Amino acid sequence: MTNPLMTRRQWLFGACCLSLGMSSCVSSETIEPVAIDMEAYPRDANEALARLIQGNQRFMADKPHHFHEKSSWRSLLVNAQKPYATVVGCSDSRVPPELIFDVGFGDLFTVRLAGNIIEEDVIGSLQYAVAHLHTHLVIVLGHEGCGAVTATVEEMLNKAEEPKHIESLIKSIKPGLSKLDLKQDRESLLRAAVEANVRWSMKQLLALPEAKRAIQERHVVLLGAVYELNTGQVRFLD
Numbered sequence: 001m002t003n004p005l006m007t008r009r010q011w012l013f014g015a016c017c018l019s020l021g022m023s024s025c026v027s028s029e030t031i032e033p034v035a036i037d038m039e040a041y042p043r044d045a046n047e048a049l050a051r052l053i054q055g056n057q058r059f060m061a062d063k064p065h066h067f068h069e070k071s072s073w074r075s076l077l078v079n080a081q082k083p084y085a086t087v088v089g090c091s092d093s094r095v096p097p098e099l100i101f102d103v104g105f106g107d108l109f110t111v112r113l114a115g116n117i118i119e120e121d122v123i124g125s126l127q128y129a130v131a132h133l134h135t136h137l138v139i140v141l142g143h144e145g146c147g148a149v150t151a152t153v154e155e156m157l158n159k160a161e162e163p164k165h166i167e168s169l170i171k172s173i174k175p176g177l178s179k180l181d182l183k184q185d186r187e188s189l190l191r192a193a194v195e196a197n198v199r200w201s202m203k204q205l206l207a208l209p210e211a212k213r214a215i216q217e218r219h220v221v222l223l224g225a226v227y228e229l230n231t232g233q234v235r236f237l238d
């Protein structure tokens with residue numbers, strides 16, 4: 001269990017010592033005189049979530065702090081990482097998790113594929129994040145205007161067909177959109193489809209015994225969210 005009073009700088013310094021085989025460590029002050037962000041490591045998923053929401057609010061207000069970008073911080077990450085949340089997002093160039101949550105290097109473990117789909121290698125990456133890096137918070141992050149979701153809706157409406165490998169994405173997304181009312185207006189339909197796709201990804205994760213156990217035992221909190229392109233807001237789903 002992570003010591004809640006331990007800053008990540010201390011944790012990372014300890015990890016560096018371990019990786020270097022050092023039996024004891026002098027104060028980290030002696031090797032890292034440069035002032036860097038000394039925020040405490042979040043104690044649980046709630047604290048991690050609060051930090052991300054605050055970061056998103058700074059981002060929306062055009063007042064980002066740009067924490068954890070300087071070389072002094074990056075040097076602490078050379079031998080170890082201790083991200084406090086995992087994001088399963090889309091590859092879309094307009095939705096980079098670190099920017100929209102105003103966080104920096106080492107803060108998030110991210111897995112990005114078009115349409116924030118769940119497939120075997122995504123699950124493997126998530127298992128690594130939870131089992132080895134011990135991130136307590138996992139967010140499935142969809143977004144407005146998602147091309148993969150739009151292509152899936154188009155196929156459902158018009159039977160249009162995409163090239164083979166894009167079809168593979170559509171095949172992953174389509175089951176989650178099966179209950180949508182395809183007769184509603186296009187804007188509402190696409191909005192509903194993005195949200196349904198996030199819930200579908202979450203459902204697939206929740207079907208995994210390992211994930212179910214981790215959530216039941218409260219090691220991990222799984223949340224869904226949608227990033228709004230216009231406002232920059234990350235809207236968490238109920």
Ligand SMILES: [Zn+2]
Pocket residue numbers: 090091092114115116143145146147148149
């Ligand atoms: Zn997308």
